Amino acid sequence: MDPLIATVSDVPSPDATQSPSSAAPPEPARLWAISDLHLSYKGNREELEKLEPRPNDGLIICGDVGETVEHLRQCFTTAKACFKQLWWVPGNHELFTMPSSNGRRGEDKYMECVEVAREYGVLTPEDDFVVWKGDGGPCVIAPIFTLYDYSFRPDHVTLENALEWASEENILATDEHLLHNDPYASRVEWCNTLIERAQTKLAEAVMQNLGTRLVIINHWPLREDLVNIPLVPRFVIWCGTKQTEDWHNTYNAKVVVSGHLHVRRTDWKDDTRFEEVSLGYPKQWRECQERGMDINDLLREILPGPDPPPPGQPATLWRRYGKGTTDTPAIFLKGAKP
Template sequence: MRVHAVSDVHVDYDLNARWISALSRQDYTDDVLILAGDVSDDLSRLRWCLTDLSGRFRKVVFVPGNHDLWVMRDDRRITSFEKLDLVRKVANDCGVSTAPHEEVGLSVLPILSWYDFSFGQPSADLRRVWADFTACRWPSGIDEEAITTRFLAETCDGAQGSIGRDVITFSHFVPRRDLLPWFPGRESLNLLPVLGTGRIDTKLRSLGAVVHVYGHSHVNRRAVIDGVTYVNSALGYPQETAISERRLRCVYER
């Protein structure tokens, strides 16, 4: 049994949807797939992708990303919290888990998260161009720190059920600022405030993770920091071949 990881598949792009469709239906039938967010804000495309992947892997575990919670194309004025409920229902209908997944000797634990500006304060330019500020809709009085707190509180502690097991955690957002120096381009430094939060790292370490999978930055990398292996395996946008390897990455095998 192997555990593979991918994030940021963005199947609104035809090339990415074809990449999903081209995955083997024979090679992964005993394996688990971690899908670390950003599939599509379109629920029909999300359903197609999750259904397709669930037919190729023994189990798919999924945590939504920011794009999945956009509401700009929804028919009624729902909040992004309500969109999260719809996304989870679609996943459940497709046989995809958004809850902890247990194997013999292994726990795979999703960490629902957001960003809280602990990596830096957003500039006026970033607030103007970053799509989440207009494509997401939150109840009045809810800011990014409150969203992060609410989402992280939904992550079970997993401690008792994980005793004697290897623990893999995964989030969509980046868990540590020091995972980001490889982010290319001087202008990309302006994105730091919306890339993640160190509170994810506190959470994953409290869960006893040996591996943590994340996404969002689209910069594929593997790093070992203080005993935890961090892996970003983003498919990314079609033009991002210089930073995204566009392949499944095996993060665990036994």
């Protein structure tokens, strides 16, 4: 028998002067998030194994775990051992079909990822939303999947010319080769279908939970004005859709969680906090490691989370080194060809 498993008769009698209620109460459950783990990189896989147990807490995994179901399994196995509940939304990398795999494509690839998540009890955009009752709650946790429609572009650039406009600066996302839109005619059509589904589900969540705010989770930013990538500004066309710009107000969001940009930041818009929670490629967070930080320092607390800044203070907090600094933004290059 495990020596830690004792029968009642084996347990020493408590001190008669000690009140049973004097035991320390459990820590309130907190909700954390991280994205863009990119487990195709050995350094990131090794870092994932350093994840520390938070058995009372929840973790949002906000897309771009990797390109294969094996990456998902490694992530879910490790994270599930550390957290009570996991949520996952797809990024563009999960949707890739690698040339050597001859695997599932488009929507089928997405559903394959959902099937893997369900094996581990991980909640996805295809599952019912649940109410978080831990610290910072109650909140409805709302994972969604929207993709992008190339509408994050200047007004003078047409949809038909969007790729040409990006290529003028030698920018071409890997998505154009590896992210297939089967069975839809285009990624725009797939995005529009996903937008309709998400709108319906979010609206129902608001109506069924009147007065309870939402935590909306999506790999791609909901707002174009939160995309800050000066080194590759024309990569913006692969970063979301203008159709979601006011969803934080429409659907009573307390927090919106996203990744994709590899630029950690916190923004306050109206009455909503926006969190970009990327880890990124190893070279992009090497400075954090050099400062003695690891993956646990780069988890972002979503609930209860920080208070909004006082009036007159900046509404954007750059988090290059995790917790939040006033440093200039780290400019990261994601999925683009120089």
